[in-house]
Amino acid sequence: MVTNSDAEHTSRREAVAGSTPGLDRERPPTVSLCIPAYQAERHLRTTLDSVLAQTFTDLEIVIVDNNSSDGTRDILDGLHDDRVRIIRNTTTVPMVDNFNLAIRESRGRFVKLVCADDTIEPECVATQAAVLEADAEVALVSVRTDFIDDEGALLRPARGLGGIVGRQPGQRVVRRIIRSGSNPIGPPVAAMFRRVDFDRCGGFRGELLFPMELDLWSRLVKKGDFVGVPRTLASFRIGSDSNTALTSARSQLAQQLEFASRLINDPEWEIPLSDRVLGRINSYDMQMRRSLLFALSALRASRRKRALGSTDDRERPG
Incomplete structure (x- = not known):
């Protein structure tokens, strides 16, 4: 808050x-x-x-x-x-x-x-601002995001917006969040919103740190519609020493499930049983995928460090 x-x-x-x-x-x-x-x-x-x-x-x-x-x-x-x-x-x-x-x-x-x-492409702000400027009923706009490692090398391209491309009402977006067991809107670098809506919904809340941005996105779409722009205009770094990397997979999963439970219990969203069941299954799958991405980023960082150490050893005088 x-x-x-x-x-x-x-x-x-x-x-x-x-x-x-x-x-x-x-x-x-x-x-x-x-x-x-x-x-x-x-x-x-x-x-x-x-x-x-x-x-x-x-x-x-x-x-x-x-x-x-x-x-x-x-x-x-x-x-x-x-x-x-x-x-x-x-x-x-x-x-x-x-x-x-x-x-x-x-x-x-x-x-x-x-x-x-994180980074954004030169046209990112112009693209997102144009959406918000054109329609006062849109509260949140997001773009697709490349996942990159510590050195900026690509891990996974064009992530996000699965099932929510184009203009979407808040209920459809929240159903997609539950059904996917993940964050289809994307990390903060992917999104743009209205300052007035941010203030009205209370800003970021830290009770559940792992889904912190997803918690904000779900409250913003109570204020207006969502627009998913199917262009890759941002890069999110999967850092080997980031806060997410340092949070255990078990803790991440527990926080994701708790957040989903709170959305499900909000009567405004009317989440059907089929979405709840599929979402819980997908939550475990998505957590495994996230863990693999961070493990890959850490492995690449370790290999680069070893390679750099070997180079330094060769350059030292005997």
């Missing part, structure tokens, strides 16, 4: 002056790209390059550094672009609080949260 207590962790709000001419700081932008960052130096430059390369120009980029102790600060200090605002937390807050803070500091009508190791 978005609360005022999040702001207590913020030491200063810093607008990074830069090179974008004619930007009106007084007029709110159409889109806010929000980047919560913690110990993000490994991939942050790549993420920033992707958001700064957007063809859509009426945007701001809000970055919240969650009291990182690595090179994140140095990377952010090197930014010189009037579209960027940097916020620094004085203490490290829980991930859900940092996500909510990044969005609460945004000024745009439309919001997209990009984790500090």
